[in-house]
Amino acid sequence: MAKVDLFDEILIEQGRRPGIELACRGPCWAPDGKNNLVYKACEMLLDHCGSRADIKITLTKNIPAGSGLGSASSDAAAALMGVNRFLQLAIDSETLSRLAAGLGSDAAFFMNGPLAFCTGRGERIEKLGENFNFCALLIMPDVSVSTKKVYANYKHDWTIYERLSAKIKNLMEKNRIDLVCGMCANMLETSCFGFYKELGEFKDRIESLGIRPVCLSGSGSTLFWLADVSDRQNAEENRRKLEEKVDCKSVIVSNNRW
Secondary structure, three states: OEOEOOOOEEEEEEOOOOOEEEEEEOOOOOOOHHHOHHHHHHHHHHHHHOOOOOEEEEEEOOOOOOOOOOHHHHHHHHHHHHHHHHOOOOOOHHHHHHHHHOOOOOOOHHHOOOEEEEEOOOOEEEEOOOOOOEEEEEEEOOOOOOHHHHHHHOOOOHHHHHHHHHHHHHHHHOOOHHHHHHOOOOOOHHHHHHHOHHHHHHHHHHHHOOOOOOEEOOOOOOEEEEEEHHHHHHHHHHHHHHHHHOOOEEEEEEEOOO
């Protein structure tokens, strides 16, 4: 897993009402109140330390929900770190990571990074010290995918898993993260495309334009094409090609340094 330089924004202020106040704004929708992972993160943190602080949080949502980019998890992790600092709670990073793991499989990763090998449900984090600079073309169709539905429909294929796992392990031992990414494998694709057939057809259409290989991010709906950081010009050309041939939002991102 790798952080990229596409992000939501969180503003933390002293609240004027009792408890936690959460306001969502920005170009993308996010639920207000207790259904938002940011709210749950703050509530969990305050309960953990027995605080009755009044805080106001404004979440500016720039990444669509249900896009498979981990935005809700990163928002929750940022809220834990931000509120801890804002209220001077002095909770150590290990405890914060443990709290994050209780919020979702990806949240613990965003307490660390920028690059990590994640196992288990995603909560077991092995930070990677190697530099891996890349750029990626994110292709974001107007489809919101239900992560819960995709996982519920998932049927595990042990043969494929063992083959991929062995190859990944071998490449990781050689510090060839670039070749791991080049595998372009996501075992959730079959389940996701089973529910959202238009996404599978959309991927085929993109690859027919010569933009390949394209992989599903997480449980979807974002698709991505990965390149070396020096190949940004090619990424720009592919983005322009998508603008001309396909009516879909796309953006070029780079790996984060932190």
